Amino acid sequence: MPLNFWLSLKIPSTSFLSTDQYLGKVWLHKWISRFIVLASTLHSIGFLGKWIKEGTLQNAFAFKNFLGLVTFVGFFFSVFISLKPIRRKFYSWFYSIHLAIGYLSLILLEIHSRPGITLFTLINVGVVIYSVVLKFLYTYETEINVLSQDESLLQLIKISAPFDDTINQGCHIRIGLFQKLNPLHYLTTSHPYTLIQTQTNEMVLIVKKTNFEFIKEQKYTIFGPFNSSIPPDFDHNVKNLLLVSGGSGLSFNLPNYLKYFRNKSINLKLIWIVRNIKDLWILKEFGIDYNETIHSKKIEIFITQSQTGLLEDDETEVGLMNDIEMPTIEPDLTKSRVNFQRPNLYRIVSDFFNNNPNSTSTSDYLIGCGPERLNNELQFLGEQNQVKVISELYEM
Numbered sequence: 001m002p003l004n005f006w007l008s009l010k011i012p013s014t015s016f017l018s019t020d021q022y023l024g025k026v027w028l029h030k031w032i033s034r035f036i037v038l039a040s041t042l043h044s045i046g047f048l049g050k051w052i053k054e055g056t057l058q059n060a061f062a063f064k065n066f067l068g069l070v071t072f073v074g075f076f077f078s079v080f081i082s083l084k085p086i087r088r089k090f091y092s093w094f095y096s097i098h099l100a101i102g103y104l105s106l107i108l109l110e111i112h113s114r115p116g117i118t119l120f121t122l123i124n125v126g127v128v129i130y131s132v133v134l135k136f137l138y139t140y141e142t143e144i145n146v147l148s149q150d151e152s153l154l155q156l157i158k159i160s161a162p163f164d165d166t167i168n169q170g171c172h173i174r175i176g177l178f179q180k181l182n183p184l185h186y187l188t189t190s191h192p193y194t195l196i197q198t199q200t201n202e203m204v205l206i207v208k209k210t211n212f213e214f215i216k217e218q219k220y221t222i223f224g225p226f227n228s229s230i231p232p233d234f235d236h237n238v239k240n241l242l243l244v245s246g247g248s249g250l251s252f253n254l255p256n257y258l259k260y261f262r263n264k265s266i267n268l269k270l271i272w273i274v275r276n277i278k279d280l281w282i283l284k285e286f287g288i289d290y291n292e293t294i295h296s297k298k299i300e301i302f303i304t305q306s307q308t309g310l311l312e313d314d315e316t317e318v319g320l321m322n323d324i325e326m327p328t329i330e331p332d333l334t335k336s337r338v339n340f341q342r343p344n345l346y347r348i349v350s351d352f353f354n355n356n357p358n359s360t361s362t363s364d365y366l367i368g369c370g371p372e373r374l375n376n377e378l379q380f381l382g383e384q385n386q387v388k389v390i391s392e393l394y395e396m
């Protein structure tokens, strides 16, 4: 249990004891939790079998034993609601319930266990206190400014964040609604968004409209920043860099694009697969005119929905309350590399890396950020072409 609590810690990259990113450890946290449930199932079955055999089943309802049974049911329920279809549909419920069960189990197990486990309980409580202290110390209030455009599914959120140049590209922050003196700040989930530092040092988020709304007058808090999965030696090694983004996954790749597009020693290409033509305004807000030669050679856009830009799915229902409405910019599609089709990623990846004479396995990177299927396809193509693949999934 102490290891499992430790693995669930979110340690900001600017803090003392900062480790690599917590997202990379979520799978281990999940598997250790499953192992704990398996072990407690065997433990419960063992005792129930023993009591049935001895004809003393009433032992199961003795106070201390019963608390063990309650903990077991709680653990089992936690693992059940963490199954992908349930977790993804009810993420915030899953998060708060599994956290509450975890905290409650510390008290229940301390009473239930014989011989005592006070040392482990103290370690666990220490880790929980540490997580609260971290969240208290590294949470900041922020002002937000919302930029959006009619019919676009994406919006830009400008925030004020007290971070300096130490943030790495692709790092994220977690945004919440509760102030840090409110207990709910510690018991509910915050929402992760990738931070983009613009050339004018503004902090901006590219946000897909979902249930979690950004409303201008509302107060928000920022917790973080957190390291991304881009390794520390990346800037030093990279020579050929193919960035592939789907929709709001552009936010993960844009920091690298902005950093390297003028760098002549790096062979760079950004592929952006986007459903709606009306989302292209986002690039202009970052000073990227994809018709300009410097960008048009390095950016290729694939629009996968209708050319009229009319939305055809239920995502149109997301409102635009209190947003600053940006004027509609009609892209000049005659000059730029905007395609109205799905990309042939197999061809794009192999052309990019194989047509480059300076290509080596240590200097070639393929960075992907988009839906799970896109990330998996890029992983496969990267392995096929023997390049390093880094990908980030915007879902838990």
Ligand SMILES: Cc1cc2nc3c(=O)[nH]c(=O)nc-3n(C[C@H](O)[C@H](O)[C@H](O)COP(=O)(O)OP(=O)(O)OC[C@H]3O[C@@H](n4cnc5c(N)ncnc54)[C@H](O)[C@@H]3O)c2cc1C
Residues within 6 Å of the ligand: 023, 087, 088, 089, 091, 092, 172, 189, 190, 191, 192, 193, 194, 195, 205, 206, 207, 208, 209, 210, 211, 212, 213, 248, 249, 251, 252, 393, 394, 395, 396
């Ligand atoms: C590391 C990381 C970086 C991200 N960066 C961006 C970004 O730059 N731009 C962007 O538009 N989106 C980003 N996301 C996704 C964004 O956090 C979710 O879309 C948002 O939290 C959805 O909130 P919701 O309440 O509207 O969820 P819902 O619309 O109810 O759920 C949609 C899906 O979002 C996921 N989700 C919901 N809440 C959370 C949460 N607290 N933490 C993680 N996943 C959650 C679940 O998988 C769920 O299936 C990022 C996610 C991660 C993990």
